Amino acid sequence: MYSPKDEVVELTPSNFDKLVTKSDEVWIVEFYAPWCGHCQQLVKEYSKVAKALKGVVKVGAVDADAHKSLGGQFSVRGFPTIKIFGANKNSPSDYNGQRTAAGFAEAALSEAKKIVNSRLGGGGSSGSSSSNSKDDVIELTDDNFDKLVLNSDDVWLVEFFAPWCGHCKSLAPQWAKAASELKGKVKLGALDATVHQSKAAEYGIRGYPTIKYFPAGKKTKSDAQEYDGGRQASDIVTWGLDKYEDIVEAPELYEVTDEDTFNKACDKAPICVVSVLPHILDCDANCRNKYLDTLKEMGEKYKKKQWGWIWSEAGNQVSLEDALEMGGFGYPTMAAVSFKKMKFSVLKGSFSKDGINEFLRDISFGRGATAPVRGAAKPKINKAEPWDGQDGQLPEEEDIDLSDVDLDDKKDEL
Numbered sequence: 001m002y003s004p005k006d007e008v009v010e011l012t013p014s015n016f017d018k019l020v021t022k023s024d025e026v027w028i029v030e031f032y033a034p035w036c037g038h039c040q041q042l043v044k045e046y047s048k049v050a051k052a053l054k055g056v057v058k059v060g061a062v063d064a065d066a067h068k069s070l071g072g073q074f075s076v077r078g079f080p081t082i083k084i085f086g087a088n089k090n091s092p093s094d095y096n097g098q099r100t101a102a103g104f105a106e107a108a109l110s111e112a113k114k115i116v117n118s119r120l121g122g123g124g125s126s127g128s129s130s131s132n133s134k135d136d137v138i139e140l141t142d143d144n145f146d147k148l149v150l151n152s153d154d155v156w157l158v159e160f161f162a163p164w165c166g167h168c169k170s171l172a173p174q175w176a177k178a179a180s181e182l183k184g185k186v187k188l189g190a191l192d193a194t195v196h197q198s199k200a201a202e203y204g205i206r207g208y209p210t211i212k213y214f215p216a217g218k219k220t221k222s223d224a225q226e227y228d229g230g231r232q233a234s235d236i237v238t239w240g241l242d243k244y245e246d247i248v249e250a251p252e253l254y255e256v257t258d259e260d261t262f263n264k265a266c267d268k269a270p271i272c273v274v275s276v277l278p279h280i281l282d283c284d285a286n287c288r289n290k291y292l293d294t295l296k297e298m299g300e301k302y303k304k305k306q307w308g309w310i311w312s313e314a315g316n317q318v319s320l321e322d323a324l325e326m327g328g329f330g331y332p333t334m335a336a337v338s339f340k341k342m343k344f345s346v347l348k349g350s351f352s353k354d355g356i357n358e359f360l361r362d363i364s365f366g367r368g369a370t371a372p373v374r375g376a377a378k379p380k381i382n383k384a385e386p387w388d389g390q391d392g393q394l395p396e397e398e399d400i401d402l403s404d405v406d407l408d409d410k411k412d413e414l
Helices: 016-021 038-050 068-074 101-119 124-135 145-150 167-179 198-202 235-245 257-265 286-302 318-323 353-364 408-411
Strands: 009-011 029-030 058-063 081-085 137-140 154-163 186-192 210-214 253-255 274-277 308-313 333-338 343-346
Touching: 009 016, 009 038, 016 029, 016 257, 029 186, 038 058, 038 101, 058 186, 068 186, 068 274, 081 308, 137 145, 137 167, 137 333, 145 253, 154 167, 167 235, 253 257, 253 286, 274 318, 274 353, 274 408, 286 353, 333 353
Parallel strands: 009 058, 029 058, 137 186, 154 186, 253 308, 274 308
Antiparallel strands: 029 081, 154 210, 274 333, 333 343
């Protein structure tokens, strides 16, 4: 992906610790896969920022497809993933800004500024960032614990700590960062067990820090479970997301019968999975239900993606099929579309569990070819009668009443 002239340092498991984690320099690191189209498109801008930051901030890249251990170590789940290694090299921050040289440079220099401010005695943007992170950790007490934790429907991770505990002090910034990343999904709380001794005793706290997990829904003291994950922010986030995903419901599979059902499924979804099934006269109720069961199973498998799922009968939504270039190879067919980016990709393999799974797995990793939505706008959705769950019926032929027809006259006419 990169050559020495690009000024991007190639990082591997053999040199990563020496060059990055054990250095005093700020690093911006891309985790990529050579086959990833988005990674290939990024090369120009990433090389540009590497040259601009030369001598100021280090710029590196990891082939995470070849070096999976490094990708796993830093919780890389898709490509490209870009992280900034600042003051705490074991807990890099994720870069979520624009993928431009200017964007990368601004984020890297901001991290360098934080380190400088910290060395000068605090203040500046560093103090503000720390304060914002701490705000996401909810302070728990003997008085509010049951109301906030037990009587809520939220998933909670609660740290019982002591102010003098060295391990607690080490955990604090990781806990704060994880709280920010899990915000809206899992709540993170902290209780000073030396002050609020009643709750500490109630949960049998004997060492610090102790972390307890409380599942979703109304709960009791007996529902508390021991947290058995790592103590880096990435470990806490991964552990918390696994618990959160257990309660995420599979998205509803909508038949597109009007504009409302289409918008309900696709408007807020990052990706909408569109299927067009054969006409009911070409595929009876049993046949169609098998396809729908497959789609529901795939919706369950990919539920954490929070995609939208819709289907229509061939010919009912012609504009939708045309916009996504579907149907040219027959039915059933599928496309995954981002109406935010106005880009889509069509299933080329078989419309089966294995074929769909492979297609959606590639989509989730940013693989595969995409094309612009025709017209660069959401297609027109027609009103259609929803399927009644029954087999299709051919229209009845009208019987011709010959009782009043004079056949002799007809013969004369002929």
